[in-house]
Amino acid sequence: MSTQTWTKKDLVGIEHLNREELEIIFRTTSAFKGTLTRNVKKVPALRGKTVVNLFLEPSTRTRVAFEMAAKRLSADVVTITASASSLVKGETLRDTAQNIRALNADLLVLRHSAPGSAAYLARILDIPVINGGDGAHEHPTQALLDCFTMREHLGDLTGKKVTILGDILFSRVARSNIWLLGKLGAKVTVAGPSTLVPDTFTHMGVTVSHNLPEALADADAVMLLRIQHERQTATHFPSLGEYTGMFGLNQARAALLKPEAIIMHPGPINRGVEIDSNLADSSRSVILEQVTNGIATRMAVLYLCSGGGPDLISKQESK
Numbered sequence: 001m002s003t004q005t006w007t008k009k010d011l012v013g014i015e016h017l018n019r020e021e022l023e024i025i026f027r028t029t030s031a032f033k034g035t036l037t038r039n040v041k042k043v044p045a046l047r048g049k050t051v052v053n054l055f056l057e058p059s060t061r062t063r064v065a066f067e068m069a070a071k072r073l074s075a076d077v078v079t080i081t082a083s084a085s086s087l088v089k090g091e092t093l094r095d096t097a098q099n100i101r102a103l104n105a106d107l108l109v110l111r112h113s114a115p116g117s118a119a120y121l122a123r124i125l126d127i128p129v130i131n132g133g134d135g136a137h138e139h140p141t142q143a144l145l146d147c148f149t150m151r152e153h154l155g156d157l158t159g160k161k162v163t164i165l166g167d168i169l170f171s172r173v174a175r176s177n178i179w180l181l182g183k184l185g186a187k188v189t190v191a192g193p194s195t196l197v198p199d200t201f202t203h204m205g206v207t208v209s210h211n212l213p214e215a216l217a218d219a220d221a222v223m224l225l226r227i228q229h230e231r232q233t234a235t236h237f238p239s240l241g242e243y244t245g246m247f248g249l250n251q252a253r254a255a256l257l258k259p260e261a262i263i264m265h266p267g268p269i270n271r272g273v274e275i276d277s278n279l280a281d282s283s284r285s286v287i288l289e290q291v292t293n294g295i296a297t298r299m300a301v302l303y304l305c306s307g308g309g310p311d312l313i314s315k316q317e318s319k
């Protein structure tokens with residue numbers, strides 16, 4: 001077994017992580033998942049530390065999961081959202097972040113509309129910075145929880161066919177998953193209309209498909225993505241109805257997947273648009289499992305970036 005330990009201060013993306021680092025995160029996630037089924041779910045790993053969630057774009061799952069993860073690790077947590085911050089008074093992101101640091105924050109989780117914003121703060125601040133989504137660039141903890149969930153259902157992902165269907169162009173979830181699934185040896189197909197799934201994605205080592213039956217045939221997992229209206233400045237398809245008609249996942253199309261294939265979605269789901277409502281609630285859907293796995297994943301990332309080692313978890317007394 002590898003003896004490599006986690007040495008990174010920050011988690012700003014999946015792109016630059018190696019396989020060993022990914023396995024450390026997955027092992028740590030598993031260990032923390034175990035603690036979440038105990039009667040007393042708290043561990044003292046981050047006692048005395050303060051995690052600040054600076055969320056400057058809307059979020060439900062990621063923000064709450066980071067808050068819960070920090071609390072399960074016994075940290076103090078402060079969440080700041082865009083309308084409640086002095087950014088609306090003209091303060092720069094750099095100044096906001098440096099002031100949060102001056103208030104003795106020990107870790108910062110950032111969600112921001114600008115690609116590269118988390119990497120920028122990671123360079124400026126001497127505390128760990130975790131990317132909670134930077135524009136259409138990366139959403140590393142989402143991809144980690146997605147692949148953790150896939151591994152629970154499908155085992156080793158080497159050679160598994162994963163189809164990501166929807167608005168790939170504007171999706172940070174797609175980019176982080178393409179990096180991560182590639183590093184884990186999965187065969188990734190990205191599918192959707194050519195306006196939202198340009199051929200340039202082949203440079204990331206994936207198959208690009210505009211033919212839905214082909215993209216879904218024999219897939220082990222399909223991941224649906226919402227249309228990212230907030231990032232689109234031009235019209236990419238005639239109407240939502242036509243998008244659903246051509247690329248929505250319905251019962252007939254789901255029948256093309258492998259019988260044991262799982263249906264995934266990072267949320268928020270738009271029922272009746274990218275996914276048929278019954279399919280979202282069906283036994284093949286692991287959408288809510290993904291959400292639950294988001295807590296242990298964020299615990300692992302907060303813990304590792306704050307300097308926690310792999311052996312510590314087993315020694316943690318629950319309290």
Ligand code: ASP
Pocket residue numbers: 133139172173225226266267268
């Ligand atoms: N929640 C995910 C994100 O923040 C997916 C989405 O919004 O469609 O990127």
